[in-house]
Amino acid sequence: SQTIHQWPATLVQPVGSPLSLECTVEGTSNPNLYWYRQAAGRGLQLLFYSVGIGQISSEVPQNLSASRPQDRQFILSSKKLLLSDSGFYLCAWSLRSNQPQHFGDGTRLSIL
Amino acid sequence: QKEVEQNSGPLSVPEGAIASLNCTYSDRGSQSFFWYRQYSGKSPELIMFIYSNGDKEDGRFTAQLNKASQYVSLLIRDSQPSDSATYLCAVMDSSYKLIFGSGTRLLVRP
Numbered sequence: 001s002q003t004i005h006q007w008p009a010t011l012v013q014p015v016g017s018p019l020s021l022e023c024t025v026e027g028t029s030n031p032n033l034y035w036y037r038q039a040a041g042r043g044l045q046l047l048f049y050s051v052g053i054g055q056i057s058s059e060v061p062q063n064l065s066a067s068r069p070q071d072r073q074f075i076l077s078s079k080k081l082l083l084s085d086s087g088f089y090l091c092a093w094s095l096r097s098n099q100p101q102h103f104g105d106g107t108r109l110s111i112l
Numbered sequence: 113q114k115e116v117e118q119n120s121g122p123l124s125v126p127e128g129a130i131a132s133l134n135c136t137y138s139d140r141g142s143q144s145f146f147w148y149r150q151y152s153g154k155s156p157e158l159i160m161f162i163y164s165n166g167d168k169e170d171g172r173f174t175a176q177l178n179k180a181s182q183y184v185s186l187l188i189r190d191s192q193p194s195d196s197a198t199y200l201c202a203v204m205d206s207s208y209k210l211i212f213g214s215g216t217r218l219l220v221r222p
Contacts, residue, residue, distance in 0.1 A: 043116075043200065043212040044156070059209075090155055097208035100146060103155040 002027035006091045006104030014112050019064075019078040021107050023091030026072065033074040034092040034101060035066055044090065050074060051097065086111045114139040116203050118213035126221050131188040133216050135201030138182070144204040145177055145184045150215065151197045160186060191220045 006023045013019060025031050032051050036044040046059045048066035056066050063082050067075045074091060088108050092101040115138040125131045133147075144163050148156035162168045162175040162184070174187040184203075188195055198215040205211060 041214070043214040044202075044210075046209060098144060098204065100158050100161050101210060102158060103148075106155040 002031075002093070002102070004091060004093055004102060004104040006107060008107055009105060010108045010110075012110045012112060013081050015083055016080050019076070019081055019085070019109070021076040021089055021091075021109075023074045023076075023104055024072055025093045028072070028093070028095065030071055031093040031095060032097055032099075032101075033068065034094075035074065035076050036090040036092065036103075038088040038090060038106075040087075048076070081111050083111050085109065114203075114205055114211050116201055116211050116213040118199075118201050118216045120214060121217040122219045123216055124219045124221060125191050127191060127193060129191050129220075131191045131195065131218055131220070133186040133188075133199050133201075133218065135184045135186075135203075135213055136182055137184070137201075137203045137211070139203065139205050139211070140179075140182065141206035142179075142182075142203045143206065145175070146202040146204070146210070147173075147175060147186045148200040148202060149195075149197045150200055156200055188218075191218075193220045193222050196220045 003026045034049045035047040038044045050068045064078050090106045091104040094101045117136045147160040149159050150156045160175040162177045168175045172189045176185045198217045200215045201213040202210045
C-alpha cells in the first residue's frame with residue numbers, strides 16, 4: 001500500500017531565514033503531488049502541484065517555490081521566510097488528477 | 113471565484129444520533145466530491161468520495177450528491193464521541209483542482 005512521509009512535524013524559524021520541507025511517497029510510481037497550506041481556522045489552499053518529475057504548477061504568487069527532483073519526492077522551499085508564511089503545510093498525493101488525494105501528517109511552521 | 117461553503121458549526125449531536133453535514137458549491141462544472149475528517153492538530157483524512165448523483169454508503173457514513181442543486185452532504189449514523197472532528201468538504205473542479213470548504217466542526221456528546 002501507499003504511504004506518504006512528511007517532515008519535520010514542527011518547525012520554528014526566524015523571519016528572513018530559508019525553508020526546506022520534504023515529502024516522499026512510497027508504494028506507487030509517478031504520483032501526482034501537491035503542497036497545501038492551512039491557516040488557522042481556514043480551509044486548505046493549494047500552493048503547488050506536480051504531475052511528473054520537474055513539472056511544477058504554481059497556484060498563487062508567493063514567497064515559496066517547489067521542486068520535484070525525483071519521482072516520489074516533493075520539496076517546498078523559500079529563500080527568505082515572511083511572518084505571513086506561518087501555517088500548517090500539507091503534502092498530498094493522488095494516483096491521477098481525478099483521483100482522491102491523500103495527505104501526509106503535515107508540518108506546523110511558526111515564524112518568529 | 114469558485115467557492116465551497118460549509119457552516120462552521122459547531123454541530124452538536126448526542127451519542128447515537130445521526131449527524132448531518134452540508135456543503136454547497138458554486139462551480140457547475142465540478143466533477144467529484146470528497147469528505148475529509150480532520151482531528152484537531154492533525155492532517156485531513158479521506159472518509160468518503162462521490163461522483164454521481166444520489167447516495168453512496170460506507171459503513172456508518174452516507175454521502176449524498178445533488179448536482180442540480182449544487183449540494184453535497186455527509187450523514188454519520190450512530191454518532192460516536194470519536195467522530196468529534198472538523199469535516200472538510202472538497203470539490204474537484206473541471207481542471208481537477210480540489211477546492212476546500214473551511215469545514216464544519218462536529219461535537220458528539222456522550
